[in-house]
């Protein structure tokens with residue numbers, strides 16, 4: 340995840356047409372009832388150990404960068420976890436910009452083959468706990484929570500490769516996907532770090548954000564407006580309320596001023612005008628450990644991560660439903 344933020348609004352208003360009813364909210368939130376915060380953190384620890392087993396490469400050594408990159412052990416780990424959940428994952432293998440790409444994909448079939456994509460990335464710098472181990476573990480938690488549910492639309496899970504380098508994984512996947520088949524995308528990138536100290540949250544000059552780093556940012560392109568409004572309705576309804584701050588984008592966010600929003604794999608969906616929401620804890624605007632060896636398991640906030648993961652499950656449920 341590189342650069343960020345144009346403007347933020349602490350959103351509360353929901354247009355009546357798309358607002359969720361109280362019973363829709365209750366049903367959506369209940370889909371994560373079986374989620375266990377301890378199991379989530381154990382999964383984080385297990386994936387971090389997988390990263391630590393791998394000898395890193397240095398893809399940008401020729402540019403003077405000694406950032407260690409890892410992606411191989413995590414590919415096998417994600418594939419094995421989907422298999423354990425009873426899904427039938429498959430691998431997308433290719434090369435983009437001279438870098439090898441190995442995406443891991445799995446699906447929960449729905450009544451229609453229209454897709455809702457729930458995505459994260461498994462390539463990383465160092466062996467991190469937040470960026471993006473938290474996104475991968477949350478994606479698996481959604482797969483577990485919705486397994487066995489009858490779905491209106493097909494929910495496709497994609498763990499992208501090469502997000503940290505050239506977006507090779509998402510470039511390849513969206514290039515080979517008919518946009519009209521995609522109803523919406525929910526992309527997670529770093530969703531487990533929080534700090535309730537006043538002044539713990541920052542932002543670029545000229546932008547207002549709450550100064551306490553205890554919220555989840557949900558950023559969308561214009562077609563994703565409904566999803567963002569649903570996230571605002573669902574956050575406070577969780578067993579432990581979660582503050583959601585939304586950024587409603589402009590069109591496909593391809594305006595120079597908004598360029599920094601394109602910091603993760605939802606960028607390819609935005610450029611294809613696919614409704615896509617980007618869920619993030621804002622990384623370096625609250626977390627100085629971002630992209631360092633100090634992005635460790637003990638730096639995470641398990642209660643915050645439990646809430647953000649429940650939100651993703653609830654948001655996926657309402658997004659796949661034909662209302």
Ligand SMILES: [Zn+2]
Pocket residue numbers: 340460470471502528529603
């Ligand atoms: Zn990331």
